[in-house]
Amino acid sequence: MEVVKTESLKSYYILDIYGKKRVIKAVDEVDLTFEENQIYGIAGESGCGKSTLLKALFAAIEPPQRIVGGKVLYYVDGKSYDVYSLSEEERRKFRWNFISYVPQGSMSVLNPVLKIKDSFKDFIESHVKGKTKKELYEIAKQHIEKLGLPLKILNAYPHQLSGGMRQRVTIALATVLSPKVIIADEPTTALDVVTQRGVIQLLKEIQQASKNTIILVTHDMGVHANISDKIAIMYAGKIIEEAKTEEIFDNPMHPYTKYLIHSLPKFGDKERRESAPGSPPSLADLPPGCAFHPRCPYAFDRCKREVPVLKDYGRAHRVACWLVEEGRG
């Protein structure tokens, strides 16, 4: 069962610099379906448009970001809603109740002058009406207990907690209204490895307990290997490959994905590993054809002219690459 779906979604940043118009195609023709009860990973390097995609999914876009084309569909209680045709008031109802968001920097989310329990109180109060202060604290307490976090954090201020604990509090806050979909934008990036493991564990436990959907964005392929059920690889605003986690690690098809996976160093193997040549393109000035072709050692004529389409080549493995299409890969 799908819960969120995008149909040829296009989200651009339209800038006007001294009368000169610049268009940054951060999300271009993205078709993705997010199923129920699954951890869906989106991988890509900085500046590939993954955070823009998340904002579009969460229906929280602000100028200069615009939705230029396509749809985002939410499936709530058997009905589908085209999010961008709803009014702002209707969209607000879905936010946090149906779909919630765990941002990257946990310090900027929590109010530094409020105790954690008051942050919880304010947050729940703004979505659930007609509860007393005591009842609100009780909801917060039960939720923290359910997630296995120490209760003493409720009486602490954000700066008194370690980075990992703060990030887990942010996750607790985003899940307190039991949303069906949780979007997590690089939730572990600034954390140490041991702490990262704790945060990932928490996400996994929440997902297993409530059978909802987590859309996890990170550039760290190790994290994806550990937690994601399905992975999409994003490059220059487009999804270039999508498959089940094991399939993508065993059998990457796009040259970019191959570099990404094969360049990861592993313990017990000191063999020389090479990065992809060149640098990622600027989204404001994309090369014609396949955006990866200037860096791709296997590029041929067609790659320079035509944009490859994302196509299923069996085993639910979708790739956008002319090499695969023409059987040269």
Next chain:
Amino acid sequence: MNLLEVRNLSKIYHIGSIFSRIKIVAVDKVSFEIKEAEIFTLAGESGCGKTTTAKIILGFEEPTSGEIHYRGRRVDNLNHKDRRELLRQIQAVFQNPFSTFNPLRKVDSYFYDTIFNLGLADTREKAVEIIKEKLAAVGIAFEEFSEKYPSEFSGGQLQRISIARALLSNPSLLVADEPVSMVDASLRMSIVNLFKDLKEKYGVSVLYITHDLTTAYYVSDRVAIMFRGNIVEIGPAEKVLTSPKHPYTQLLRDSVPEADPKKRWKEVVKLADVEHEEYLRQGCKFAGRCPKVMDVCKKEVPPYFDVDGVKVMCFLYR
């Protein structure tokens, strides 16, 4: 002879007001040595003291106690002139290449400044020659580099350029503090490979400071694992990272998410709720989270024990 020797280095910071002062031992009696043409890694989580150690070696911080020797000569108490001389030999590469360079200054001006400040050349022509040679070592063409601002480069290119700048004075040691953590995933290995090449081709030693154990394993000859100011385990990278001895190293090594969906984590980890409590702990600082903790760990600071060529600071190997 060792290139660099660090002996019993300590750094103590005091935080809080006069009424509630907390003493934080950021670096606690750390000793290690770096050999000629060797990549030595200091690995650990944030707050373990690895950056403070690097800052002391570079002379940005005064040590509270301890000594640093460079080629057999003590260098932690040098005067201004001698320190400048030393900086030709020891150069730094920082974490974020975008903050290494002023965004309003052309990148090449840093190169000319470094050359003239350190007196490496007296004419512009000679300077250009040196720059060309160093850029070639990091794989950047002089033409695509000159007269450009930092924003015109990608993070990976800029990090290579900052390494080239560090190489200008023909240093024998590069101190690289988290040099790849801000670089795009698809370009990360090109920087790590560069350190390997510099070591093999030019005999440059590298003090590589990182939290990323997989690149540490890939690139380094020897590695030291730091925890709350102490080196808890030190030895050849192959041994320390493939069969870790100290319970903390084991936890760290286990927590690295490996890029293999078949090796997912099974068991649950315990995290420290409040970090500074661990700095203040008596005995072994890991005792509060250690799965194999004994009574003695909570009272006494463990000494180093030699196990199979690796030095481990843990009573389990008594």
